[in-house]
Amino acid sequence: MIRFFDVVFSLLGLLVGAPVLVLLTLVGLFDTGSPIFRQVRVGRHQQPFTLLKFRTMAIDTASVATHLASSASVTRFGHFLRKTKLDELPQLWNVLKGDMSLVGPRPGLFNQTELTTERAERHVFDVRPGITGLAQVSGIDMSTPALLAEIDKKMIETLTLAYYFKYIVMTVVGQGAGDRIVRKG
Template sequence: MSRIFDFFFSLVGLVVGFPVFVILFIIGLFDTGSPLFRQERVGRHGQPFILVKFRTMRVDTASVASHLASSASITRFGHFLRRTKLDELPQLWNVLKGEMSLVGPRPCLFNQEELIEERRARGVLDARPGITGLAQVNEIDMSTPVLLAETDARMLASLSVGDYFKYIFMTVAGRGSGDRVR
Protein backbone atom coordinates (compact mmCIF):
# COMPACT_ATOMS: atom_id res chain seq x y z
CA MET A 1 0.00 0.00 0.00
CA SER A 2 2.82 2.42 0.80
CA ARG A 3 4.24 1.99 -2.74
CA ILE A 4 0.94 3.26 -4.16
CA PHE A 5 1.06 6.28 -1.81
CA ASP A 6 4.75 6.83 -2.64
CA PHE A 7 4.11 6.78 -6.38
CA PHE A 8 1.06 9.05 -6.22
CA PHE A 9 2.48 11.63 -3.79
CA SER A 10 5.90 11.78 -5.44
CA LEU A 11 4.31 12.29 -8.87
CA VAL A 12 2.00 15.01 -7.53
CA GLY A 13 4.91 16.59 -5.64
CA LEU A 14 7.11 16.66 -8.74
CA VAL A 15 4.37 18.15 -10.93
CA VAL A 16 3.04 20.70 -8.42
CA GLY A 17 6.51 21.52 -7.10
CA PHE A 18 8.08 22.01 -10.53
CA PRO A 19 8.13 25.84 -10.32
CA VAL A 20 9.83 25.62 -6.90
CA PHE A 21 12.37 23.14 -8.30
CA VAL A 22 13.21 25.52 -11.14
CA ILE A 23 13.67 28.49 -8.78
CA LEU A 24 15.83 26.49 -6.35
CA PHE A 25 17.85 25.08 -9.25
CA ILE A 26 18.57 28.58 -10.61
CA ILE A 27 19.53 29.94 -7.18
CA GLY A 28 21.69 26.85 -6.70
CA LEU A 29 23.49 27.59 -9.96
CA PHE A 30 24.54 30.96 -8.57
CA ASP A 31 25.35 29.45 -5.15
CA THR A 32 27.58 26.53 -6.14
CA GLY A 33 27.52 26.29 -9.93
CA SER A 34 26.22 22.73 -9.54
CA PRO A 35 22.80 22.76 -7.84
CA LEU A 36 22.11 19.03 -7.85
CA PHE A 37 24.02 16.64 -5.64
CA ARG A 38 24.19 12.97 -6.65
CA GLN A 39 25.68 10.32 -4.41
CA GLU A 40 25.70 6.54 -4.37
CA ARG A 41 23.79 5.24 -1.35
CA VAL A 42 22.78 1.90 0.12
CA GLY A 43 19.32 0.97 -1.09
CA ARG A 44 16.89 -1.87 -0.53
CA HIS A 45 18.62 -5.23 0.02
CA GLY A 46 21.95 -3.38 0.18
CA GLN A 47 21.83 -2.52 -3.52
CA PRO A 48 23.38 0.76 -4.69
CA PHE A 49 21.33 3.61 -6.10
CA ILE A 50 22.05 7.25 -6.89
CA LEU A 51 20.35 9.63 -4.45
CA VAL A 52 19.56 13.11 -5.80
CA LYS A 53 19.31 16.22 -3.59
CA PHE A 54 19.82 19.93 -3.91
CA ARG A 55 23.43 20.71 -3.09
CA THR A 56 23.93 22.37 0.30
CA MET A 57 27.72 22.14 0.55
CA ARG A 58 30.55 23.42 -1.60
CA VAL A 59 31.34 21.27 -4.63
CA ASP A 60 34.80 20.35 -3.29
CA THR A 61 33.45 18.92 0.00
CA ALA A 62 34.61 15.35 0.74
CA SER A 63 32.01 12.64 0.19
CA VAL A 64 31.43 11.62 3.81
CA ALA A 65 28.42 11.27 6.08
CA SER A 66 27.00 14.67 7.06
CA HIS A 67 27.96 14.28 10.71
CA LEU A 68 31.60 13.94 9.60
CA ALA A 69 31.56 16.98 7.29
CA SER A 70 32.56 20.44 8.44
CA SER A 71 29.79 22.99 8.91
CA ALA A 72 32.09 25.47 7.14
CA SER A 73 31.35 23.51 3.94
CA ILE A 74 27.66 24.49 4.00
CA THR A 75 26.83 27.48 1.82
CA ARG A 76 24.47 30.26 2.93
CA PHE A 77 21.81 29.01 0.54
CA GLY A 78 22.58 25.48 1.75
CA HIS A 79 21.74 26.50 5.32
CA PHE A 80 18.36 27.73 4.08
CA LEU A 81 17.74 24.52 2.11
CA ARG A 82 18.64 22.34 5.11
CA ARG A 83 16.59 24.35 7.60
CA THR A 84 13.50 24.20 5.36
CA LYS A 85 14.25 20.62 4.19
CA LEU A 86 13.90 21.80 0.59
CA ASP A 87 17.20 20.09 -0.20
CA GLU A 88 15.28 16.80 -0.02
CA LEU A 89 12.75 17.64 -2.77
CA PRO A 90 14.68 16.02 -5.67
CA GLN A 91 14.45 12.72 -3.81
CA LEU A 92 10.84 12.61 -4.97
CA TRP A 93 12.38 11.40 -8.24
CA ASN A 94 14.04 8.52 -6.35
CA VAL A 95 10.66 7.74 -4.75
CA LEU A 96 8.85 7.83 -8.11
CA LYS A 97 11.41 5.40 -9.57
CA GLY A 98 10.87 3.00 -6.65
CA GLU A 99 14.40 3.35 -5.22
CA MET A 100 13.09 5.09 -2.11
CA SER A 101 9.91 5.55 -0.11
CA LEU A 102 8.60 8.75 1.44
CA VAL A 103 8.86 6.99 4.82
CA GLY A 104 11.68 4.60 5.67
CA PRO A 105 15.21 4.46 7.04
CA ARG A 106 17.47 7.19 5.64
CA PRO A 107 19.87 5.74 3.05
CA CYS A 108 23.47 5.65 4.20
CA LEU A 109 26.79 5.61 2.40
CA PHE A 110 28.60 2.36 1.68
CA ASN A 111 31.51 3.46 3.91
CA GLN A 112 29.20 3.56 6.96
CA GLU A 113 29.96 -0.10 7.60
CA GLU A 114 28.87 -0.21 11.25
CA LEU A 115 25.44 1.18 10.38
CA ILE A 116 25.07 -1.20 7.43
CA GLU A 117 25.90 -4.20 9.63
CA GLU A 118 23.52 -3.04 12.39
CA ARG A 119 20.76 -2.56 9.82
CA ARG A 120 21.48 -5.90 8.13
CA ALA A 121 21.30 -7.70 11.51
CA ARG A 122 17.88 -6.14 12.19
CA GLY A 123 16.40 -6.64 8.70
CA VAL A 124 16.27 -2.89 8.01
CA LEU A 125 17.95 -3.29 4.60
CA ASP A 126 14.92 -5.30 3.42
CA ALA A 127 12.95 -2.04 3.24
CA ARG A 128 13.20 0.80 0.76
CA PRO A 129 15.13 3.70 2.26
CA GLY A 130 13.05 6.80 2.91
CA ILE A 131 13.11 10.56 2.97
CA THR A 132 11.82 10.65 6.54
CA GLY A 133 10.88 8.34 9.36
CA LEU A 134 10.77 7.79 13.10
CA ALA A 135 14.51 8.43 13.57
CA GLN A 136 14.43 11.68 11.59
CA VAL A 137 11.49 13.20 13.47
CA ASN A 138 13.25 12.31 16.73
CA GLU A 139 16.59 13.77 15.59
CA ILE A 140 18.42 10.44 15.67
CA ASP A 141 21.05 10.57 12.95
CA MET A 142 23.83 8.45 11.50
CA SER A 143 26.32 9.50 14.18
CA THR A 144 24.70 6.89 16.48
CA PRO A 145 24.55 3.78 14.26
CA VAL A 146 23.22 1.29 16.83
CA LEU A 147 20.46 3.60 18.06
CA LEU A 148 19.56 4.52 14.48
CA ALA A 149 19.34 0.88 13.36
CA GLU A 150 17.25 -0.02 16.43
CA THR A 151 14.91 2.91 15.77
CA ASP A 152 14.62 2.04 12.06
CA ALA A 153 13.79 -1.59 12.91
CA ARG A 154 11.18 -0.52 15.50
CA MET A 155 9.57 1.82 12.95
CA LEU A 156 9.46 -0.83 10.21
CA ALA A 157 8.01 -3.47 12.56
CA SER A 158 5.04 -1.29 13.47
CA LEU A 159 4.64 1.05 10.46
CA SER A 160 0.97 1.68 9.74
CA VAL A 161 -0.76 3.93 7.22
CA GLY A 162 -1.37 6.39 10.06
CA ASP A 163 2.33 6.40 10.99
CA TYR A 164 3.26 6.89 7.32
CA PHE A 165 1.27 10.11 7.18
CA LYS A 166 2.23 11.16 10.72
CA TYR A 167 5.99 11.07 9.91
CA ILE A 168 5.44 13.00 6.68
CA PHE A 169 3.36 15.69 8.40
CA MET A 170 5.79 15.94 11.32
CA THR A 171 8.66 16.44 8.87
CA VAL A 172 6.80 19.05 6.82
CA ALA A 173 5.86 20.83 10.07
CA GLY A 174 9.54 21.16 10.94
CA ARG A 175 10.11 18.25 13.33
CA GLY A 176 13.67 16.90 13.14
CA SER A 177 16.67 18.78 11.90
CA GLY A 178 18.45 16.21 9.74
CA ASP A 179 21.95 14.90 10.16
CA ARG A 180 24.23 16.94 12.36
CA VAL A 181 27.25 18.61 10.83
CA ARG A 182 30.28 19.25 13.01
Protein backbone atom coordinates in the same frame (compact mmCIF):
# COMPACT_ATOMS: atom_id res chain seq x y z
CA MET B 1 -0.70 0.39 -0.36
CA ILE B 2 2.24 2.51 0.82
CA ARG B 3 3.90 2.23 -2.61
CA PHE B 4 0.68 3.57 -4.16
CA PHE B 5 0.84 6.66 -1.93
CA ASP B 6 4.57 7.04 -2.62
CA VAL B 7 3.89 7.17 -6.37
CA VAL B 8 0.90 9.51 -6.08
CA PHE B 9 2.55 11.94 -3.65
CA SER B 10 5.94 12.00 -5.38
CA LEU B 11 4.31 12.59 -8.78
CA LEU B 12 2.09 15.34 -7.36
CA GLY B 13 5.06 16.85 -5.54
CA LEU B 14 7.15 16.93 -8.69
CA LEU B 15 4.33 18.38 -10.81
CA VAL B 16 3.04 20.95 -8.32
CA GLY B 17 6.52 21.73 -7.04
CA ALA B 18 8.05 22.12 -10.51
CA PRO B 19 8.24 25.94 -10.32
CA VAL B 20 9.97 25.72 -6.93
CA LEU B 21 12.34 23.03 -8.23
CA VAL B 22 13.24 25.20 -11.22
CA LEU B 23 13.75 28.30 -9.02
CA LEU B 24 15.94 26.42 -6.53
CA THR B 25 17.95 24.92 -9.40
CA LEU B 26 18.58 28.37 -10.85
CA VAL B 27 19.61 29.83 -7.49
CA GLY B 28 21.81 26.77 -6.94
CA LEU B 29 23.54 27.41 -10.25
CA PHE B 30 24.64 30.81 -8.96
CA ASP B 31 25.51 29.39 -5.54
CA THR B 32 27.77 26.47 -6.49
CA GLY B 33 27.57 26.15 -10.27
CA SER B 34 26.23 22.61 -9.81
CA PRO B 35 22.84 22.67 -8.05
CA ILE B 36 22.04 18.95 -8.08
CA PHE B 37 24.00 16.66 -5.79
CA ARG B 38 24.25 12.98 -6.71
CA GLN B 39 25.59 10.38 -4.34
CA VAL B 40 25.56 6.58 -4.37
CA ARG B 41 23.77 5.26 -1.31
CA VAL B 42 22.88 1.88 0.18
CA GLY B 43 19.37 0.94 -0.92
CA ARG B 44 16.93 -1.90 -0.47
CA HIS B 45 18.68 -5.29 -0.22
CA GLN B 46 21.95 -3.31 0.06
CA GLN B 47 21.81 -2.46 -3.64
CA PRO B 48 23.39 0.84 -4.70
CA PHE B 49 21.28 3.67 -6.06
CA THR B 50 22.01 7.29 -6.87
CA LEU B 51 20.33 9.68 -4.45
CA LEU B 52 19.47 13.17 -5.69
CA LYS B 53 19.40 16.30 -3.54
CA PHE B 54 19.96 19.99 -3.97
CA ARG B 55 23.63 20.74 -3.28
CA THR B 56 24.14 22.43 0.07
CA MET B 57 27.92 22.16 0.35
CA ALA B 58 30.88 23.28 -1.69
CA ILE B 59 31.59 21.00 -4.66
CA ASP B 60 34.92 19.69 -3.30
CA THR B 61 33.46 18.54 0.05
CA ALA B 62 34.48 15.02 1.10
CA SER B 63 31.84 12.30 0.74
CA VAL B 64 31.19 11.53 4.41
CA ALA B 65 28.14 11.17 6.60
CA THR B 66 26.52 14.51 7.40
CA HIS B 67 27.47 14.41 11.08
CA LEU B 68 31.14 14.15 10.05
CA ALA B 69 31.03 17.00 7.51
CA SER B 70 32.48 20.40 8.30
CA SER B 71 29.90 23.11 8.85
CA ALA B 72 32.28 25.46 7.01
CA SER B 73 31.58 23.57 3.77
CA VAL B 74 27.86 24.49 3.80
CA THR B 75 27.09 27.44 1.55
CA ARG B 76 24.83 30.31 2.59
CA PHE B 77 22.09 29.04 0.26
CA GLY B 78 22.80 25.53 1.54
CA HIS B 79 21.97 26.63 5.10
CA PHE B 80 18.61 27.87 3.85
CA LEU B 81 17.94 24.64 1.94
CA ARG B 82 18.82 22.48 4.95
CA LYS B 83 16.82 24.56 7.42
CA THR B 84 13.70 24.44 5.23
CA LYS B 85 14.38 20.81 4.15
CA LEU B 86 14.00 21.94 0.52
CA ASP B 87 17.28 20.18 -0.27
CA GLU B 88 15.31 16.92 -0.09
CA LEU B 89 12.85 17.77 -2.91
CA PRO B 90 14.80 16.08 -5.74
CA GLN B 91 14.46 12.80 -3.83
CA LEU B 92 10.84 12.75 -4.96
CA TRP B 93 12.31 11.47 -8.25
CA ASN B 94 14.02 8.65 -6.31
CA VAL B 95 10.64 7.82 -4.74
CA LEU B 96 8.84 7.86 -8.07
CA LYS B 97 11.49 5.56 -9.61
CA GLY B 98 11.12 3.10 -6.73
CA ASP B 99 14.60 3.54 -5.24
CA MET B 100 13.09 5.10 -2.13
CA SER B 101 9.86 5.58 -0.20
CA LEU B 102 8.63 8.79 1.38
CA VAL B 103 8.90 6.99 4.75
CA GLY B 104 11.70 4.59 5.57
CA PRO B 105 15.22 4.43 7.01
CA ARG B 106 17.46 7.21 5.69
CA PRO B 107 19.88 5.70 3.17
CA GLY B 108 23.46 5.56 4.35
CA LEU B 109 26.73 5.67 2.48
CA PHE B 110 28.68 2.54 1.62
CA ASN B 111 31.60 3.81 3.73
CA GLN B 112 29.38 3.78 6.84
CA THR B 113 30.29 0.17 7.56
CA GLU B 114 29.17 0.15 11.20
CA LEU B 115 25.72 1.46 10.27
CA THR B 116 25.44 -1.00 7.37
CA THR B 117 26.35 -3.91 9.66
CA GLU B 118 23.88 -2.82 12.37
CA ARG B 119 21.10 -2.43 9.82
CA ALA B 120 21.87 -5.76 8.14
CA GLU B 121 21.64 -7.55 11.50
CA ARG B 122 18.19 -6.03 12.04
CA HIS B 123 16.92 -6.65 8.46
CA VAL B 124 16.48 -2.92 7.85
CA PHE B 125 17.52 -3.41 4.21
CA ASP B 126 14.39 -5.47 3.57
CA VAL B 127 12.54 -2.19 2.87
CA ARG B 128 13.12 0.82 0.65
CA PRO B 129 15.04 3.66 2.29
CA GLY B 130 13.04 6.81 2.87
CA ILE B 131 13.16 10.58 2.88
CA THR B 132 11.87 10.65 6.45
CA GLY B 133 11.00 8.27 9.23
CA LEU B 134 10.81 7.71 12.97
CA ALA B 135 14.51 8.42 13.54
CA GLN B 136 14.37 11.73 11.67
CA VAL B 137 11.32 13.06 13.50
CA SER B 138 12.88 11.89 16.78
CA GLY B 139 16.15 13.76 16.12
CA ILE B 140 18.26 10.59 15.87
CA ASP B 141 20.99 10.82 13.27
CA MET B 142 23.64 8.55 11.77
CA SER B 143 26.20 9.39 14.48
CA THR B 144 24.74 6.59 16.64
CA PRO B 145 24.61 3.57 14.28
CA ALA B 146 23.27 0.95 16.74
CA LEU B 147 20.54 3.26 18.07
CA LEU B 148 19.59 4.38 14.57
CA ALA B 149 19.37 0.78 13.32
CA GLU B 150 17.22 -0.17 16.33
CA ILE B 151 14.84 2.77 15.74
CA ASP B 152 14.70 1.89 12.02
CA LYS B 153 13.78 -1.69 12.93
CA LYS B 154 11.08 -0.45 15.31
CA MET B 155 9.65 1.82 12.62
CA ILE B 156 9.59 -1.00 10.05
CA GLU B 157 7.84 -3.37 12.47
CA THR B 158 5.18 -0.83 13.46
CA LEU B 159 4.68 1.09 10.19
CA THR B 160 1.03 1.49 9.32
CA LEU B 161 -0.66 3.90 6.94
CA ALA B 162 -1.44 6.14 9.92
CA TYR B 163 2.23 6.28 10.96
CA TYR B 164 3.26 6.81 7.34
CA PHE B 165 1.16 9.99 7.21
CA LYS B 166 2.17 11.01 10.74
CA TYR B 167 5.90 10.92 9.91
CA ILE B 168 5.34 12.92 6.72
CA VAL B 169 3.28 15.58 8.53
CA MET B 170 5.80 15.77 11.39
CA THR B 171 8.61 16.30 8.86
CA VAL B 172 6.71 18.97 6.91
CA VAL B 173 5.98 20.95 10.09
CA GLY B 174 9.62 20.76 11.16
CA GLN B 175 9.65 18.09 13.88
CA GLY B 176 13.06 16.58 14.59
CA ALA B 177 16.42 17.44 13.16
CA GLY B 178 17.46 14.24 11.43
CA ASP B 179 20.99 14.27 10.06
CA ARG B 180 22.63 17.50 11.05
CA ILE B 181 26.06 18.95 10.62
CA VAL B 182 27.82 19.52 13.93
CA ARG B 183 29.41 22.93 14.19
CA LYS B 184 33.12 22.57 14.87
CA GLY B 185 35.35 24.96 16.75
